[in-house]
Amino acid sequence: MMWFNIAKAQSFMPTQGTEIAKQVDNLYGFLLITSFIACVLVIGGMIYFVMKYKRKSDNDKTAYISHNTALEFLWSFIPLVIFLAVFAWGWYIFHGMRSMPKDALEINVLGKQWAWEVEYKNGYKAVNEIVVPVNTDVKLLLTSQDVIHSFFIPSFRIKQDAVPGRYTALWFRAEKLGEFHAFCTEYCGTTHSGMIGKVRVVTREEFDKYMEEGQEEGQLPLAKRGEKLFALKACASCHAVDNPAAKVGPSLFQVFNHEVVLADGSKVVADENYIRESILQPNAKVVKGFPQGVMPTFQGQINENELNALIEYVKSLK
Numbered sequence: 001m002m003w004f005n006i007a008k009a010q011s012f013m014p015t016q017g018t019e020i021a022k023q024v025d026n027l028y029g030f031l032l033i034t035s036f037i038a039c040v041l042v043i044g045g046m047i048y049f050v051m052k053y054k055r056k057s058d059n060d061k062t063a064y065i066s067h068n069t070a071l072e073f074l075w076s077f078i079p080l081v082i083f084l085a086v087f088a089w090g091w092y093i094f095h096g097m098r099s100m101p102k103d104a105l106e107i108n109v110l111g112k113q114w115a116w117e118v119e120y121k122n123g124y125k126a127v128n129e130i131v132v133p134v135n136t137d138v139k140l141l142l143t144s145q146d147v148i149h150s151f152f153i154p155s156f157r158i159k160q161d162a163v164p165g166r167y168t169a170l171w172f173r174a175e176k177l178g179e180f181h182a183f184c185t186e187y188c189g190t191t192h193s194g195m196i197g198k199v200r201v202v203t204r205e206e207f208d209k210y211m212e213e214g215q216e217e218g219q220l221p222l223a224k225r226g227e228k229l230f231a232l233k234a235c236a237s238c239h240a241v242d243n244p245a246a247k248v249g250p251s252l253f254q255v256f257n258h259e260v261v262l263a264d265g266s267k268v269v270a271d272e273n274y275i276r277e278s279i280l281q282p283n284a285k286v287v288k289g290f291p292q293g294v295m296p297t298f299q300g301q302i303n304e305n306e307l308n309a310l311i312e313y314v315k316s317l318k
């Protein structure tokens with residue numbers, strides 16, 4: 001245990017459920033202790049000097065001192081080193097927090113007034129409860145159907161806004177079994193304070209069992225539902241899905257997470273946000289070589305769940 005791990009020693013912080021939680025607490029503990037030392041030095045020094053240099057008689061004159069180069073250099077340079085170290089340390093932790101691991105277990109989380117709707121790849125849906133296996137990278141794909149919400153798991157020390165019209169992501173690797181609170185930390189209306197969920201970390205076996213028991217009659221995996229919608233909305237009349245051959249519109253085969261070249265020559269990665277935009281605002285970023293203004297918008301015709309299913313289907317085309 002590092003000397004500055006005051007948070008753990010005092011246990012006034014929530015349980016450390018992930019490696020990142022420990023890293024965050026270490027940095028926080030360091031900040032707390034260095035701030036305390038700086039505070040003692042400044043206030044203590046002030047009190048000491050007030051007493052030592054108190055005017056003792058009317059003739060007591062203050063010595064004339066203009067500056068002290070060595071002292072001024074030190075009180076600038078030492079804090080500079082500390083601040084730069086804190087910056088580098090914070091950047092390192094933040095980078096780890098924001099770099100999404102490959103092959104993580106993906107779960108869709110939809111924020112709405114006033115609950116979290118959770119949907120797994122196999123199509124199983126739950127409300128306000130996310131069940132995840134222990135020691136596994138989990139990626140939450142967040143969005144909102146109304147206003148901005150924010151998903152916060154204090155024990156994992158991670159937080160991410162859920163923004164309407166856009167996907168944001170969050171990842172964690174839970175190291176402890178048990179139940180952890182998940183809050184909405186963006187004021188989102190009347191029952192904002194009641195928007196409380198939980199993350200239940202279980203063993204791999206329990207997780208598989210949970211997924212199996214969650215299976216309902218006729219429940220389709222997300223990608224399968226997307227495939228059905230794809231046929232229903234007649235997307236297939238313009239988009240090929242099984243080979244790179246192009247129809248009226250670009251082929252969707254293996255397009256996910258690959259770079260596409262747009263009409264103006266710029267490039268974008270076809271991630272969840274790009275596919276979402278291409279469904280709702282088809283003319284925003286048209287692929288090079290394809291006509292502008294041909295695809296109709298699906299804005300207002302499909303809801304968030306259907307969008308998730310369609311995107312999942314496009315992801316599965318490989």
Ligand SMILES: [Cu+2]
Nearest residue numbers: 149184188195
């Ligand atoms: Cu909320």
